[in-house]
Amino acid sequence: EEALENPLLDTMEQIASEFSITREEQEAEKALEIASKLAEKFKQAFGINYQIVSANDAKDLLRNSPTPYREQAAFYYQNKVFFVEGNFNSDTVLHEYAHPFIKAIQKTNPALFEKLYYSLGATTEGINIIEGLLEESELKKEGKLEPGSDRFKEEAIVRAIELDGA
Numbered sequence: 001e002e003a004l005e006n007p008l009l010d011t012m013e014q015i016a017s018e019f020s021i022t023r024e025e026q027e028a029e030k031a032l033e034i035a036s037k038l039a040e041k042f043k044q045a046f047g048i049n050y051q052i053v054s055a056n057d058a059k060d061l062l063r064n065s066p067t068p069y070r071e072q073a074a075f076y077y078q079n080k081v082f083f084v085e086g087n088f089n090s091d092t093v094l095h096e097y098a099h100p101f102i103k104a105i106q107k108t109n110p111a112l113f114e115k116l117y118y119s120l121g122a123t124t125e126g127i128n129i130i131e132g133l134l135e136e137s138e139l140k141k142e143g144k145l146e147p148g149s150d151r152f153k154e155e156a157i158v159r160a161i162e163l164d165g166a
Contacts, residue, residue, distance in 0.1 A: 038090050049079075053082050074096045091162055102116075103154060117156060125160065
């Protein structure tokens with residue numbers, strides 16, 4: 001039997017296909033929704049503002065900073081968390097909001113800060129984090145984290161928090 005041609009049916013199928021989204025797109029949309037809600041909760045709870053910016057805006061913001069933009073999903077800069085549009089998730093939110101707390105510990109309780117960093121070396125995950133940071137630092141020409149510096153230690157601790165929270 002020959003299929004009957006129905007222009008209305010063809011048009012409806014075309015419209016439906018244009019508006020359908022894949023499972024991956026659905027999951028990405030859900031992950032973004034969760035990350036955005038988590039960022040809003042952290043903003044309200046901790047009083048630390050955030051902003052979603054484009055990659056170009058991120059480059060402009062960090063142009064004169066010690067750590068220029070290198071395609072990272074987010075960054076903490078001038079007491080504010082910045083998320084790069086289409087590039088962040090709930091792990092990123094946790095990571096960036098951990099920075100101000102670890103900075104506060106470093107300033108108010110340096111002994112605890114040092115203990116947190118050195119206790120990373122007692123775990124396989126911590127050793128992997130530190131070694132990964134050392135490798136990243138070697139690869140970067142500018143904006144690298146100096147091994148042993150407070151900024152290096154802070155990033156290692158924050159990555160451990162992110163890993164533990166994931």
